[in-house]
Structures are given as structure tokens and as C-alpha cells.
Amino acid sequence: MAVESNLKIELGKQGVFVTTLNELYNWGRRNSVWPMQFGLACCAIEMIATTMARYDLARFGAEVFRPSPRQADLMIISGTVTKKMAPQVVRLYNQMAEPRYVIAMGACAISGGPFKQGYNVLKGIDRYIPVDVHIPGCPPRPEALIHAFMTLQKKIAAQPLTGEERPRHLDASAQGEFPVPEPGAHDLEPPVNRLVWPLPAPTVAAPAKEGA
Amino acid sequence: MKSAAELLDELQGAMPGVKLALATNPSPSAQHSLVVAAEDALRVAVYLRDVAGYDYCSNATGVDWLDKETTEKVKTTRRVKKEVDGVEQEVDETVEETVKRVEPGCLEAVYHLYSMRQGPHDPHPPLVLRMRTANRTDRVELPSLSPVWRAAEFQEREIFDLYGIVFKGHRDLRRLLMWDEFEDHPMRRDYVDPDDFEYEPTPHDEVLKRAEEHRAKLAAEGAR
């Protein structure tokens, strides 16, 4: 599978270009990631600024913002996800076709950010859907979004097409639909999808159980 | 424009028997308010809009006043029988007693009114109109002022959503911000958040308290 990189360069000098199917495939994929036109809050304005003339996301092959989830590869969660909005975000994610990626942009999308203590604020979108790249910041600068984008491109480029690490769209057994939370009387039901977001081990000594 | 106190006189002159009171505001802003009884609110509002010129309702909002428990130390003297030097006598004794008084709380709807019709004029404080419900639990109805000022339409829906004041006469009273299935009124001061504690690497203070509570709850669930 692998051609030694030195040999590749040597061959290149002779006018012979060798590559692998894996590389070619990922090269194509990573250079035309189409994000979904989907803004949630303040961070969305920085996302728009990123696509504008000054920062010009088009240089990375991602200027085509698609209004429909069916045509998009990348969902940029740009802003606060509220509990009222969370079911719709999961539903939109479910509607996207594989391969699909998620960038959580800004403190709010990661953890609830400044609004974490709010009763209607979801404490991080990774409670319901898997996230590929997190960008901290409130709001992250356009450069940070571009950096996240390049990180995602690196991630795509490194994905092997076979084996355990293969992307989800080549894995027939991968989970496709993620359960959509329902609005409940006091909170979302369930408040977290344990399959995506397992609770970390407790750090405080748990009270001793009696007769359990 | 007239001050709140002048308006109070004018209203009482125009509508004899109207239940109105002046609530003074001690802060430097000196924006005093008129407290109007729920049953008179609608006609007072119409008068303010059509006669007094307050055609613009800028802001409508709710305030939650909790039941106030005041404790006072009161000295009381009473006669008690006591044995003094082996002889039973009646003696005056002073005891300190704490008396608890509960001032019932209420929900309040506050409207800030200005006049646009008057055109550019000197800065004047807004006219603040307040209505109070009878209590915080079951008698939480107030007349809606949205027929008078359409501006209150969404704001009253918001008050209904977040504070639970029921506005009678509102043309479409539904929750504005929270989803329809939601049952609580989260802006009330005794609202308790759902327990959605999240893992913190270094919990401390309040977060630690919440973490421990959460853990106890999880343990109790696990034991079941």
C-alpha cells in the first residue's frame, strides 16, 4: 500500500506520479468539504465573517454553504444550543448523509460557555452527537475557525479506508441515526445520550452504599 | 408631561373611586410608579392612552416578590410564679420573644409608558404602571393590557411563560420562549433547575455540592 515517500519524490522527478487510492480519495474529500448554512448565535457571525473577502474560507474549498443538510458534509455548530433547539440540531445531523463531520465552534457549543448555568441551555452539543473538532473561544476568531478547518482536513486525510479506523460511511455497522431528545415537563428527555457522552468517572468519593 | 403624583390626582378626579396608589422610588432615578388594582387597570390604561397621551408602552415585565418572612425580637413582660427564697411569689419577668411575621408575596406586572404623540420634549421619566396579583400560587390573574397597547402582546406572553401570571383578555396567551410541554415558570425566584450536573475536573464550592448531590441521586437510582 505505502510507497516510500523518498521513492515517490524520486519518481516524481522522472515524471511518474504514484499515489494510493486511499490518498487520492481523501485528497478529493478533504478539499471540498461543504458546510451547512446553519448559524445559531453570535459565533455564526464570526462564521459568516470567515467566509467573507477578508478571511476567505473559499481557499480551503469550503465556500459552498449548503442550505440543505442533505447536501452538506460538515455541520458547524456555531453558537449556543438551547434545550429548545437541541432536538432540531440532532434531527438535522441525522438528515446529513455520511461522511459527515461536526465542528463545535465556541465555548457555548462545547459546554454551554458563559450561559452554562442557564435553565434552557444545553451544556455542550456532544451530549447528543459526536463532535470532530472543538474550537474554544467566545467567539473564536475567524482564524481559529480556519485552523479548525485545517485540523479537520488533516483528520480526513489520515483516515484509512479499511480496518477499524475507517470512516463511518464505510462501516456498515456504524450508528447512523442518533436518538432525538424529546421536550419534557422540566428538561429534555433524556437529558443526555449516554452512548455518545459517557459520564466520566466520579472524582469525589461516592458515599458508601448500605446493603446494596 | 405630568409627574406620577399629578397624574394620580387627575385620575382620581376623572374616575372617582378608582383604586390607585403611588409607590415612590427612593433611588436617584426618581421614577415613581402608580399601583393600580387589577379590576380598575383596564379603564385606567385606556384613560392613560387616550386622554393623558401615553400612547407608547415601552416595556412590560414581571417581578416576583417572594413571601417575606421578617423576624422581630419583642420584649414582653409577664407575671410568673416563682419560688424565691422558698416562698412562692409573683414576679415580673421580661423575656425576649422572636415574632415571625409573613408578608405574603405577589407577582407584579410592570409597564413603562411614554408619550410619542407629544413629540420631542424634555427628558421625562417614564410613567410606571404596576399591577399585583393576590398571591403567588393560585390567584395569579391580571387583566391584559395588550388590547390597549399592542406592544404588550409578546411581552405579556413572556411574563406568562416565565412568571406564570395569567393575563385575562389576551388574544393569544401561549408560552413565548420555553416549549409548550414545559411546566415550570423559570424566572420565579424559587425555581429549581433540573439536575443536569456535568462532570467537572476540579469541582469546588457550589459545583462540588451539586456534584455530590448528583452522585447521591445516581447512587439511589442505581440501588433501586
Next chain:
Amino acid sequence: MTTAEMKSGIDSGIKSYLPPVIEVEAENELLEVAMGPHHPSTHGVFRMDVALDGERVVRLKPVFGYLHRNHEKLAEGTTYLASMPYTDRLDYFCSMTNNWAYALAVEKLAGLEVPERAEYIRVITAELTRVQNHASAIGFLMQEMGASGTPLMYAFREREKILDLFEALSGSRMMCNYMRFGGCRVDLPEGWLERTKKIVAELPRFIDEMEALLTGNEILMARAQGVGVLSPELAVNAGVTGVMLRATGVNYDVRKVDHYGIYDRFSFRVPLGEHGDIYDRYMLRVLEMRESVKILEQALPQIPDGPILDPKSKPRGFRPKPGEAYGRIEAPKGELGFYLISDGSGNPYRYRVRPPSLINLTILEDMCLGQNVADVVLIFGSVDIVLGEVDR
């Protein structure tokens, strides 16, 4: 509650302003569309439940709350100063004016004075904010009209210049958190005034360029003139403020009415519309940008030296005396007000934001009924809202 009771207010002979009821022939042939919360034209997460008879809108209900971030509840649980960065995130295009409105309300509550230099800085930053907000609003409106890209790119090019100024001043592009009770946080950095003067001097050229592209544009005129008409009576009664109100011809600008800050010292005019349609709103935004430039041109050379913070104000450990205050300013979107009740402690007892974006949407239904569904997008865009402020 019975329906009769519900109606009682309306039936009691009060003159109310209600949306028209559109007669429909075949009720069951209506097409119900939920526009949003994820819809390219809704400026974020906003939903309109629309019922269509063919192309005609016969019913419209806005649905809010998809960005309800509990700003008011959080502010009641924290100190006065700690709410200042949250106000940035209300109308995230205009953090400077949000700061100002909140600072103004607190100053009224606690009786603080603002030094003259700080007043000038406030006016300068607020007018810069107004320019970039109106430019972006026009850009987004054109985007919705199908001019995807170009006008918005022009607007954002100009916006970036102003954001650079804000960043030099406050350290952040969008979330400036710059004003304090009784003044401003830091003094102007070196050379800032010169940079600002240069950028302000270029603004008229940008506005001319934008107008040359748009004002006489036939498509804009065809789609915007006579669409989404709002009457002045309804606008006043529904508490509509800002450009939306002045487009109907009502002369009401809080800068002129309340004389807050030092707006008295500058000569500027309040542009007024005649028809109350989308085109008037567009035109008014352009004219207001020109007036803002005028204010900037007067304020920049006049700015005096001096302190920037009232020595009496103690941002940390700030405890105003019990009482309440309502303070308002003319934000780019309309009248932005803050209502505060203090109980003497370090946290406000009640903290309320009067959001112009939300209240300007009260009449969305009235403007849209009977129109084409394609125009709903335009009418909505012409209101110029930001969801962070609508839902808070």
C-alpha cells in the same frame, strides 16, 4: 378560562389594533409551512408557522425561544458588573450600544456622573456601531432578495475595518465589554483617533458606492416599494421603534427625545420615511449612516482630555441603594432599555432587557398577511433583528 372571558378585554369597546383576518375559501386546502428554525432566511434560529393559500400568506405565527439563553436569570444571580459581558451577547452586532444602555440604566439607578471624555468615546463607538450594523443589515436584506454575496461582502469589508478599531480599543472584535458604570474601561490607545478619522473619512465613499449599486436598482424597487407597509398608528401602538418606526413617518428618536449622553452637542437630523414600506426602511438605514458619519466628524476633533471614569463609581463591590430605574438608548435596532430593581445587595433583584428586536416583530403578522410567501422573507429581513436579543 372560557373563550368568552378571554375575549372580554377586546370586546369591551376599547380601540385595539389587531391583525387583519384573511378570509379563506377552502380551509382544508391550505398549505402549512414551518419556516425555520433552521431556514437560510431567518437570521438564525427563528420559526414562522405560515399557512398558505396558493402563494398568499393567510396566517402567520412567529415562534420564539430557540436562542433563549436565560440572560435575565443569570444576571439576577450575579453582580452588576458581571452582567456587562453578557450584554455584549444580546445583540451581537452592536455590543457597544448594549453596554451603553446597561451602563446608563445603572448610572440612573446609582446616580453616577460620566466624565466628558467618556461621553465622547461612547458617542463615537456607538455611531461606529450604528454604521456597521446598518451596513450589514442592508447586506443581509439584499442577500434575501437574491443578490447573494456582493452587497454583503461590501458591508462586511467595511465592518471589518470598524471591528479592527473596536479590537484595538477593547481587545475583542465583537464582544467589547467596554463600558463601565460611570465611564469606560480603558482610555483610547495611541493613534486610535487618527486611525478612526481616516476610516470615517472613507465611509461616505463606501455609502456612495453602496447607493450607486442599490438605491436605483430596479429589482430592489420592484420588490421593496409598497411591500410590507406599516401604518404609523399601528407602529406606535405596537411599540415599534427605531428605523421601523421612523420609516412610517413618526419622528421619534431617543437620541433627540431623551437627550441622553451628549447628543445635544451635535447637529444631526433624524431621517423620516413616508410610506412605511421595505424601501423606506432601506433608505432610512442609508441616511442614518450618513447622519452617523456627520456625528462622528463632529465628535472626533472635539474630544477633550480628562478622566474616563467617575471617581465615585466602584465597579467592584458595587451596591446601589434600593430602588429601581429604567434607562433606554437608541440602539441601531430600536429602543434598547434596561429595567433594574435593586434591593441594596450586590446583585440586581430584577434585571430586565427591553429588546427592540422582539417588540418590532409584534407586527410581523400584520405586515405579512395577504402577501406573497416570497415577500415574507423580505419583510422579515427588513425588520433587522438579531436572535440573541429577541430570545435573550
